[in-house]
Amino acid sequence: SNVFRTGIVGLTKSLAKEFGKYNILVNVVGAGKISTKRVDQIDSIKADKANIPLKEYQDKNANLIPLKRYGDPQELGKLVTFLCSEANTYITGQNILVEGGMVSAY
Template structure:
């Protein structure tokens, strides 16, 4: 299937590794001019060099003015954006009873504020052209909050609520707004989580991985390219009637409708 994206432009946040990188690769293969981003400009340029029509930009989104600087650099590189993919790490883990004001502020500063700035900065051009795609790489926690991740649950749910509201407001202007919720995908981050669990519990790594896979009906971790393909479809011309949706890419792991 041709997704009708050749010549479009896209900014993919946190795309030097993992799910962001897989999404950047899938879009670049569809002919999208992709802006790869990460804290390290050198790494962003290295990853961009592996993709057709891509450029790399270094930026710390959480830093003061980071989102604004990224928008400026992206426009200088590829012009107005047709596709915006929101992505990035969450705050430190911890139980809800340990949450404090500083932690809540950190969650919003990490998972909501820069994303809202990026959306606000890219949306007018999308509306003017009558075509745009905003996609959030989020977490299944927005549908089934995860234990010991209270601040991440809080911030991601807040962003999801904002994007769902926005989706209805701009649907008639040809702009779709969706979220893609990964389950356990075989990324370096998933490996780190399993290694940490093995160290914490004293169990062998392969045993920890097997126990994790046993909770997934598909019986395995997803491949990054599978996630990237789902992201590319949600950005496609064919997905023009899909908006305000949170799509799980989790192998059936979350036991909700």
């Protein structure tokens, strides 16, 4: 997984350089723990394996994040909306993490 992520970051940089002459912006957004049904499913499986309630498992995980909570899907969506909008005219080749300061996400 970490090798894949590093490859994606490198590919993003290469594509940004290649397509910049066409004014095409290329970025990658790395999501950390975002509160979604899928994250709940994965956390539920892990909580069951740890033999603890889901809420306790998620509270422990959230406590590891500098902001002490999972992200909201709208927080991620706002960034993606900006990057895809006409307001973004110069951000390219970037790996932007939305993970509450949890720098180990990438």
